[in-house]
Amino acid sequence: MTTRHPTAWDAVIGAACFLVTVAGPGVISDARPVVLIFAAVSALPLTWRRRAPLPVALVCGVGSIGLMVAHGNVDWPYGQLVATYTVAAHGSVAARVVLAAGTVAGVVFTQQTLEKAPGSILTSGGVFATAFAIGVAARARHDRIALLEERALRHAEEREKAAAHEREAIARDMHDILAHSMTLIAVQAEAGPLLVHRDPDRAARVFDTISDTAHDTLVQLRGTLGVLRAGRGERAPHPDLTGIAALAERARSAGLAVTVAEDGEPETVVPEVAVATYRLVQESLTNVVRHAGATTVRIGLDWSPTRLRVEIADDGHGASVSTGGHGLIGMRERVTACGGAFHAGTSPSGDGFVVTATFALPARATALRSGAVDE
Structure with a gap:
């Protein structure tokens, strides 16, 4: 009541x-x-x-x-x-x-x-003071309950935002993993039957590449989906810059002439930047294989003490700009989520497509060491 x-x-x-x-x-x-x-x-x-x-x-x-x-x-x-x-x-x-x-x-x-009597003033005042004190205590209790409810609501909203962010990250990871791997597998599978009779040794390498790519895809998918199984097993480590060499090698097996160049002294990067760079290269190579019709691709990592600039340039016709998919959108989201700058478009000469991303490097990063990337 x-x-x-x-x-x-x-x-x-x-x-x-x-x-x-x-x-x-x-x-x-x-x-x-x-x-x-x-x-x-x-x-x-x-x-x-x-x-x-x-x-x-x-x-x-x-x-x-x-x-x-x-x-x-x-x-x-x-x-x-x-x-x-x-x-x-x-x-x-x-x-x-x-x-x-x-x-x-x-x-x-x-x-x-x-x-x-004068003493009655103290008695009367004491009674009113007691009523006042009880009211103040009730007010403090009410305010404390309101504060706890507001804090609980804020924590619930933060958890929901974190869950939404995690779902988006998982969706991007699955897109990058599946699009890249399935594209390479499809290209190799189409070429395999043609090489069986012409070049048996190369055909064997093609099928080995398909097997390795499928196995690596399963490993990455288990790691990505592992976050959904709270308390069950360990999540596989995130990819980092050391995996770019393997990406380049698989792209070469699909017929691309891929080179990896690194300028400057590698610096320490946070895991988010390392993952974003890896996925940027992965998605760019996927777009090149699927859409660009390119023959050569150059992956460049330009280091300075304060920033990392990543560039993936090909000599294709740049059809990936108008594919209408989510690849470029996902790349932009990854880069901007790390505080970086992203750009994708036709090269200044007009004979290829260039994807670039620039990340700021903090003076003291609490993260993994990037390591060298070799051809």
Whole structure:
């Protein structure tokens, strides 16, 4: 009832305070209209205590003072105590200051008017201070619960965002792995039967390449999907820059003349940049094999102390620009997620396609060492 019908509940509290004030044993036996009116003013406004804590407290205070002056034999103004609690629990800082000042003035005024003993001021003040302290404690508890609920909601949103990010990363990984591997397998499988009779030795190497590519694909897929099996096994390590040489070798087996060039002194890179670079090269080679009609590809890694620039250039017709797939989109997302800059387009000479990415290298990276990449 307190949460579904707060106003009705507060009306019950106000009525109870009024009845206790006028009909409690040994409290008030005077039924004069003026006494009943002041008793009503001191309690019944509690019906609106949640909507307007300070105005209700002031009205109840006026009623309490009038009641005590008119009758002079009231032990405690119950309605005013509830109003004091309400302001402390729900009112603003300014409202609490005004209430404290008004309570002190009211207690001093009534004690002086009724000529009670000085010690009664301490007694009355102590009772009001207790009501105020209980309200402050209730407010602190409410604020603490609200803070915990907000923190739990924020953590839930962060977990959802992290899960969405992980799903996107898995989707990109699977696209890169399957597109690259299946493209190379398809190219080799088409060439294999033609070479069986013409060049048996080369045909054997082709089928070995298909087997190795399929095996490596399965390993990478297990590692990528391993993150979905929480607590079951270990996830395979992420690919890094040391795997670029193997990518180049497989592309060569598909008939491309691939060269890998590295300028500058290799620096330490974070795992995210290493994975993004590997996938960038992997997807670029896949696009070249599937769409570009190129014969040569150059993979360049240009190092400096502050940045790594990756370039994959081919001599094809650049059909990969208009394929409409998600390869270039995925590459851009990977690079930008690492804070890098990405560009893909026709080479300045117009006779090929160039993919470039530039990553900033922090002075102190907590990650793996990239290692050298050989042809």
